[in-house]
Amino acid sequence: MPAVWPGFxxxxxxxxxDKSEKTHTDTAxxxxxxxxxxxxxxxxxxxxxxxxxxxxxxxxxxxxxxCLDDIRESEGVAKIYHFTNWANTTSxxxxxxxxSPTPFHPINMGLSTGxxxxxxxxxxxxxxxxxxxxxxxxxxTAFTHPPAPALYGVPFxxxxxxxxxNHLTTVGGLQTEFVTGGSPATPVPVGPVPQVWVGxx
Numbered sequence: 001m002p003a004v005w006p007g008f009x010x011x012x013x014x015x016x017x018d019k020s021e022k023t024h025t026d027t028a029x030x031x032x033x034x035x036x037x038x039x040x041x042x043x044x045x046x047x048x049x050x051x052x053x054x055x056x057x058x059x060x061x062x063x064x065x066x067c068l069d070d071i072r073e074s075e076g077v078a079k080i081y082h083f084t085n086w087a088n089t090t091s092x093x094x095x096x097x098x099x100s101p102t103p104f105h106p107i108n109m110g111l112s113t114g115x116x117x118x119x120x121x122x123x124x125x126x127x128x129x130x131x132x133x134x135x136x137x138x139x140x141t142a143f144t145h146p147p148a149p150a151l152y153g154v155p156f157x158x159x160x161x162x163x164x165x166n167h168l169t170t171v172g173g174l175q176t177e178f179v180t181g182g183s184p185a186t187p188v189p190v191g192p193v194p195q196v197w198v199g200x201x
Contacts, residue, residue, distance in 0.1 A: 080137065
């Protein structure tokens with residue numbers, strides 16, 4: 001299934017609305033860990049290929065804390081450059097994700113006439129961590145709002161989820177499989193065929 005943003009919004013929103021004292025480290029931990037959980041089920045929009053393994057979210061946590069510290073030092077006014085490290089670190093996170101070898105890429109399935117539409121998986125990597133400037137801008141949008149009611153956690157978390165959802169659509173990868181053409185009776189090895197895809201949901 002796609003990334004689970006309702007859980008992210010509810011958990012992060014409730015955390016932010018809680019009146020108990022929080023440090024920037026606490027907030028960074030909550031946002032980054034819930035992001036990590038939400039995207040565990042992210043999959044390619046083309047053929048529902050899912051995440052196989054994720055890197056640690058610790059670098060994102062550090063980047064969020066730095067962002068919050070920098071905004072505080074700027075008298076609470078968020079600027080686009082405050083989100084540079086957060087966006088870069090999120091992109092790097094995705095470059096370390098490993099995708100599942102199946103489902104097979106539909107083009108390679110069509111080419112694998114010698115094996116009844118079943119190519120042999122070789123590798124499936126993410127080689128495009130997404131559009132960083134767009135993520136920076138969307139994060140700035142999330143942090144920019146007019147005077148809000150006391151409980152603004154859920155609306156803010158919703159804007160963060162929107163930023164992350166938009167970013168996922170720009171992440172891309174390379175799925176390489178060994179294709180055999182011809183027919184099952186007379187198979188013709190074609191070799192490794194890499195297929196590019198863009199977009200996670």
